[in-house]
Amino acid sequence: MSTVGHAPALLPTYVRHDLTFVSGEGSWLVDADGRRYLDLLAGIAVVSLGHRHPAPLGAAHAQLDVLWHVSNLYSTEPMSRLASLLSERFGGSSAFFCNSGAEAVEAGLKWARKVTGRPVVVALEGSFHGRTHGALAVTGQPAKRAGWEPLAPAARFAHPNDLVSLEAALGGDVGAILLEPVLGEGGIIPLERGFVEAARALADAHGAVLLFDEVQCGLGRTGSFFAWQQLGVKPDALALAKALANGLPIGALLVADESPTGFEPGDHGSTFGGNPVAAAAACSVVEMIDDGLLAAVQARGAQLAAGLSALPGVVATRGRGLMLGADLDRPAAPVAAAALAAGLVVGTAGEHTLRLTPPLTISADEVRHGLELLEEVLA
Structure with a gap:
């Protein structure tokens, strides 16, 4: 071939x-x-x-016969229902909908900056979070960043499952620790429970937020609805995409109810975020898992x-x-x-x-x- x-x-x-x-x-x-x-x-x-x-296929077909798109200045039933279904599975959350994993990560980075006021993100060597400007900045693969630097936000990188390097990367300028519970492009590397527990404790101690990228490993892929559920560590916010609508483009940032809301009207947006057809398919996917x-x-x-x-x-x-x-x-x-x-x-x-x-x-x-x-x- x-x-x-x-x-x-x-x-x-x-x-x-x-x-x-x-x-x-x-x-x-x-x-x-x-x-x-x-x-x-x-x-x-x-x-x-x-x-x-048949479940997402039927849901998308049915929605196509009713309504394809309205502005996010209004609500739609599929978008509201999907937010509620995800909140129930997460244990209480508010959702921002977009179109891809990179967009969901970008929303998370922007949210973290808003709630902490700090510019630096700590991520992992070998991680992958997307190819847009901000998501690329926090991707721990120098070859992918080469040619585009300097990038924003500022990022420091620790080694997966290496607590010493994670501690060394922290400081008073760090607003977020960003982790993939299972690194995807970095070689399919599961994070250890102790490492993730330490990341939670370090984020709390430094006044940073803990952000998980479950774009690839979420939505049942690892054998639990969210990958973090196997680790016993709940993040402050979570990025989803890929499998959410079984192939239709959709992404989501979930912010835990116990975390600061952060965003206010006008802070962020997406023309097609929460599209009724994609959201209808996504509702059926969530119910099937x-x-x-x-x-x-x-x-x-x-x-x-x-x-x-x-x-x-x-x-x-x-x-x-x-x-x-x-x-x-x-x-x-x-x-x-x-x-x-x-x-x-x-x-x-x-x-x-x-x-x-x-x-x-x-x-x-x-x-x-x-x-x-x-x-x-x-x-």
Whole structure:
């Protein structure tokens, strides 16, 4: 399977495979030639209920027949309902809706600056929070920041699960500690409970807020609705996106009820934030992530992790639920390309790490089939 630099009439911001998908259902994609592919990436943790899942599909269709858009100067039923559903799952929150994960992080950074009055953010080496100006500034990957610096806000970076480096990064100018409970692009690195507990304590001691980026690891991906629920540490605010509407564009910043509201009218906004069609689909997604689905995520995640660990060329496996990374004894990109040629969609997260984020609805038989294909590719 070859790659092309970019498609005609598109700016060259991605190196795309020479492959066009035209349809999908469940854990499967179909290309323009009619070939089927098992999807163990789900649009990078986006299509979490599977392609064309009837619940968000039906909700979006029904809303399209009623109302597509109004200004945020007015309310809509889907947006208000989604805010209430998320608040119930979070344990009390107020929502700001936007269109993507980067926008949700940007809103969180702006909120943190407003409530603390401090300019510096402490984030983690290897983290990824988006490619917009502010989100890029707090992304702990120098190669991605190169060419765009100086960036704002000012950021200092600690090492994941390294309490000494986190303590060293703190100071009186820090307004927020920003963490991914499971680092995604940084190599699928779960944060340890003790490290996150310490981050909570340090934020409180320094008068900073604790902000979680659950854009990739939230919404059932790790086996609990929010990833922080497995760590026992509730953030002051939380960024969501990706899987929230199963593929329709939507993001959200949730601010805990016990945290300062911060924003006032005019402080922030989004033309399409809380769009009725996307919000209607998102309501159905939130309702579908129940105890039964979360138990299945844990079971299928354990099955996939065990299978990955037994494959030739896999030297380590880590992650939570169905957000898994497999470290290889060889570069990951050629393996992902070979898997695609074999009819299997996987991703990478670093030079030697395969990233697997399949639909949360994937079956045990589909996991077995995916592992068989990977074994053939790695042999």
